[in-house]
Amino acid sequence: MAVTEQEHTTDMTQPSPTSAAPADPVVRPAPHRWLWYALGGGLPRRNRGWVLFDTTTSTWWARHVVRSLVQMAVPIALVMLLLPAGWGLRLAAAGGGIALGMVYSLAYMVEATENRVVKAGYPVGTAAAHREARWEAREQRDRQRRQAAAARRAARYRDRTGR
Structure with missing residues (x-):
């Protein structure tokens, strides 16, 4: 199938996650910025990578x-400090809150991480595409490793049996 000039330029403006285009540098945020990021805030453009x-x-x-645990820390601390009850009930309420919060957090994990990537300025689906490409590369390496191991076993068998 032939690619028209317009399709070719469109593809070049939106590089695929597996392309060899130079990636954004990975600049770790300062601790206070990471805390803001963990609570749902955005980071400066230099932290995009x-x-x-x-x-x-x-x-x-x-x-x-x-x-998720960082996000739950403030409400859990408030429950532990301000709930007018015994420590057993406070711990039970905090434990229930953490359990329920983690259920929802894990249920929407992919969407939440994708939202962070979109907030950083990447197109929708970038994180999922990167994870998929990484998974496929790992599967390819494992497949080659298994094939090489099978070839070594076959060679040992041929050497032992003379076939």
Whole structure:
């Protein structure tokens, strides 16, 4: 199928996540900016590459859980300090709040991380595309490793049996 000039220029303006185009530098935010980011705020443009890294690295799900716990820290602290009840009830209320909050947080994990990437200025679907590309690359490496191991086993078998 031939690509028209207009389609070609459109493709060049929106590089794919797996293209070799130079990526934004990964500049980690300062602790106070990370706290703002964890609470749902945006980061400066210089941290744009880090936001993409944060939401697509192999530990993106654990980073999301940590951000969720940071978001829940303030209400949980208020419950523990201000609830006019015994410590057992305070702990139960805090534990229930954390459990319910984590259920919702994990249920909407992909959408929440995608929203962070969009807030950083990337098109919708960028984080998912990066994670998918990383998964496919890992699967390809594993497939090649398994094929090489199978070839070594077959060679050992041929050497042992003389076939």
